[in-house]
Amino acid sequence: MSVPDHPETASGTEESGRKIPPASLARLPIYLRALNAMLADSVERVSSEELAEAAGVKSAMLRKDLSYLGSFGTRGVGYDVQFVSQKISALLGLSQEWRVAIVGAGNLGRALARYSGFASRGFEVVAVFDADERIVGTRIGWLTVSNADNLEFELERTQTNMAVLAVPAAVAQQLCDRLVAAGVTSILSFAPVVLQVPPHVQVRKVDMGTELQILAYHAQRAQETESGSRARSAQ
Amino acid sequence: MSVPDHPETASGTEESGRKIPPASLARLPIYLRALNAMLADSVERVSSEELAEAAGVKSAMLRKDLSYLGSFGTRGVGYDVQFVSQKISALLGLSQEWRVAIVGAGNLGRALARYSGFASRGFEVVAVFDADERIVGTRIGWLTVSNADNLEFELERTQTNMAVLAVPAAVAQQLCDRLVAAGVTSILSFAPVVLQVPPHVQVRKVDMGTELQILAYHAQRAQETESGSRARSAQ
DNA sequence: CATTGTGAATGGGTTCACAGCG
DNA sequence: CGCTGTGAACCCATTCACAATG
Numbered sequence: 001m002s003v004p005d006h007p008e009t010a011s012g013t014e015e016s017g018r019k020i021p022p023a024s025l026a027r028l029p030i031y032l033r034a035l036n037a038m039l040a041d042s043v044e045r046v047s048s049e050e051l052a053e054a055a056g057v058k059s060a061m062l063r064k065d066l067s068y069l070g071s072f073g074t075r076g077v078g079y080d081v082q083f084v085s086q087k088i089s090a091l092l093g094l095s096q097e098w099r100v101a102i103v104g105a106g107n108l109g110r111a112l113a114r115y116s117g118f119a120s121r122g123f124e125v126v127a128v129f130d131a132d133e134r135i136v137g138t139r140i141g142w143l144t145v146s147n148a149d150n151l152e153f154e155l156e157r158t159q160t161n162m163a164v165l166a167v168p169a170a171v172a173q174q175l176c177d178r179l180v181a182a183g184v185t186s187i188l189s190f191a192p193v194v195l196q197v198p199p200h201v202q203v204r205k206v207d208m209g210t211e212l213q214i215l216a217y218h219a220q221r222a223q224e225t226e227s228g229s230r231a232r233s234a235q
Numbered sequence: 236m237s238v239p240d241h242p243e244t245a246s247g248t249e250e251s252g253r254k255i256p257p258a259s260l261a262r263l264p265i266y267l268r269a270l271n272a273m274l275a276d277s278v279e280r281v282s283s284e285e286l287a288e289a290a291g292v293k294s295a296m297l298r299k300d301l302s303y304l305g306s307f308g309t310r311g312v313g314y315d316v317q318f319v320s321q322k323i324s325a326l327l328g329l330s331q332e333w334r335v336a337i338v339g340a341g342n343l344g345r346a347l348a349r350y351s352g353f354a355s356r357g358f359e360v361v362a363v364f365d366a367d368e369r370i371v372g373t374r375i376g377w378l379t380v381s382n383a384d385n386l387e388f389e390l391e392r393t394q395t396n397m398a399v400l401a402v403p404a405a406v407a408q409q410l411c412d413r414l415v416a417a418g419v420t421s422i423l424s425f426a427p428v429v430l431q432v433p434p435h436v437q438v439r440k441v442d443m444g445t446e447l448q449i450l451a452y453h454a455q456r457a458q459e460t461e462s463g464s465r466a467r468s469a470q
Numbered sequence: 471c472a473t474t475g476t477g478a479a480t481g482g483g484t485t486c487a488c489a490g491c492g
Numbered sequence: 493c494g495c496t497g498t499g500a501a502c503c504c505a506t507t508c509a510c511a512a513t514g
Contacts, residue, residue, distance in 0.1 A: 023483060025452060029445040033427060047495070056429040060485060060498095067497055075491045075496045092448045093455030100447075111346035112443070117427065123447050162450060164443075185457060186450040188443065192268060192352065194291040202453045204446045208347070208399075208423065210264040211439045212335075212358050213327045215397060215421040217260060218437045220328030222420060258505060282473065295476095295507060302475060310474045310513045 020091075024065045028088050030055045031062070035085040047078040094122045101160040101184075103175055104167035105130035105138075105145045108190055112166060113140045126158040131171075148175070152182045165189040176203075255326075259300045263323050265290045266297070270320040282313040329357045336395040336419075338410055339402035340365035340373075340380045343425055347401060348375045361393040366406075383410070387417045400424040411438075 020028075034054040038046060048066075052059040066073065066084065069091050073079045089095060100123050102113050112118075113128050130136055131148040138145050146154050154160075163184045167175055172191035179187060180201050187203045189195055192210070195203050255263075269289040273281060283301075287294040301308065301319065304326050308314045324330060337348050340363050347353075348363050365371055366383040373380050381389050389395075398419045402410055407426035414422060415436050422438045424430055427445070430438050 020452075021483075026445070026449060028452075029442075029448040030429065032448070033444075034429070048497095049495085054429065056431075058485070059495095060487090061483090063495090063497060064484080071497065073496055076494045077492075078495070091452065093451040094448065096455070098447070098451055098454070107346035107349045111342035114342045115443075117444055118447075121444055121448070122451075161454065162447070186454045188446050188450060194265065194269075194289065196291075200457070202450055204450055206441050206443065206446060207264075208350075208441065209268075209352055209356055210261070211423050211441060212333070212353075212397070213264040213267070213329065213356070214260060215423060215437055215439055216328040216333055216357075217255075217263075217326065219333070219396065219421045220331070222435070256504075283475095284473085293507070294473095295509090296505090298473090298475060299506080306475065308474055311472045312514075313473070 032088045038081050045078045098123045099126045100162045101127040102164045103129045109166035155182045162186045169193045267323045280313045333358045334361045335397045336362040337399045338364045344401035390417045397421040404428045
């Protein structure tokens with residue numbers, strides 16, 4: 001918490017203007033987590049080798065990733081944990097609170113609404129919607145489930161700027177369209193469908209079904225090669 | 236156990252020996268979903284253009300992806316929906332039932348255990364574990380939450396061959412290690428940590444926190460450019 | 471003759487290896 | 493001297509464009 005502004009600027013290394021390659025961007029949250037864990041352990045300095053190890057990547061890759069956000073780090077020594085953490089936080093836009101609406105209060109939606117990991121990382125759940133009248137009005141923690149009919153009104157009222165879609169596939173596109181029309185430009189979707197959105201809207205997808213199927217592919221191949229003797233490797 | 240063999244083979248194009256590029260593999264489940272949706276609508280043939288559109292990719296890419304699993308498809312005509320669907324299913328190993336254990340019966344674990352999308356795609360949830368004695372013994376649908384102490388025994392008894400980790404970050408690695416020691420080689424993790432596993436174990440990660448942070452980055456950039464006038468683009 | 475399947479071209483991402491520097 | 497920062501090499505993924513073909 002606290003999220004102070006970076007004190008010393010004009011160090012010659014304000015590289016914020018550059019655009020980060022997507023693959024690199026996707027790893028920054030991982031680095032950030034590792035750095036924050038180190039901070040919690042009062043670790044002050046870290047080498048690219050150590051941090052890369054913690055993040056499960058090669059050290060050269062870590063260094064290249066960090067180099068996109070500027071060149072801090074001291075040759076012969078390593079990186080200042082707190083400083084790099086702040087740099088990444090700032091770059092990701094975590095210095096501001098993001099106001100998240102969860103659309104769909106079924107099993108998954110309710111679980112997400114209660115998930116404490118949101119708040120702790122600068123994402124506040126400010127609204128939960130559902131279309132089922134048996135669910136509308138029920139409480140989830142300190143939130144009350146709103147009627148999806150009032151989606152536009154409530155998004156405006158709560159100043160939502162990010163949405164999580166946790167609705168059945170059949171209605172996902174339609175609700176996505178309403179979110180977009182209401183001005184939401186960042187959507188995290190759990191619905192197993194390909195959403196069509198205009199180019200200025202960012203959609204990220206989380207899909208358990210897809211992930212399990214990918215696992216199944218590898219598992220099947222493993223079976224085939226070592227066929228017969230199932231793993232039973234319990235020492 | 237059952238594990239049926241895939242019935243029709245020897246169609247001349249048994250390319251199953253090739254190994255599919257990871258990026259391509261990750262898209263096959265998307266294609267499969269689109270194809271199955273078409274099947275449900277009694278669509279019999281589809282062109283690469285149409286299927287690519289439905290999957291949100293370029294048609295050339297779709298054709299290249301499909302070419303890795305062999306060369307079905309009729310020039311001048313397109314692909315047979317059912318045939319391609321079956322080919323992808325077989326390749327992904329969906330002709331066998333996968334027996335999934337969910338480790339962690341907190342909000343997320345319970346939501347996943349109840350998620351019907353599992354069963355409908357060939358993944359059967361056969362066990363749910365938790366360490367909290369207030370949760371152990373409670374029922375989720377037709378399953379009873381098992382004590383995590385009995386993890387190894389229950390995995391063996393239920394013939395589990397895939398696990399979903401839905402536990403707090405602090406205990407994820409430790410439970411992962413136990414899963415691996417018990418012979419589980421496919422793990423889908425929702426825990427926000429980098430898991431260390433031996434090379435023969437496949438881990439896929441789903442991480443809302445990371446996804447939201449990536450969205451925040453883009454949202455922040457959008458704000459900066461069109462600064463001042465917030466989106467208020469409501470129709 | 472519309473559409474697939476695929477070489478060739480292009481573009482990113484990752485790794486290597488070392489120059490640069492505290 | 494050790495570790496960062498980075499050009500160059502390598503490798504994989506995507507796109508292009510067209511020859512092959514039912």
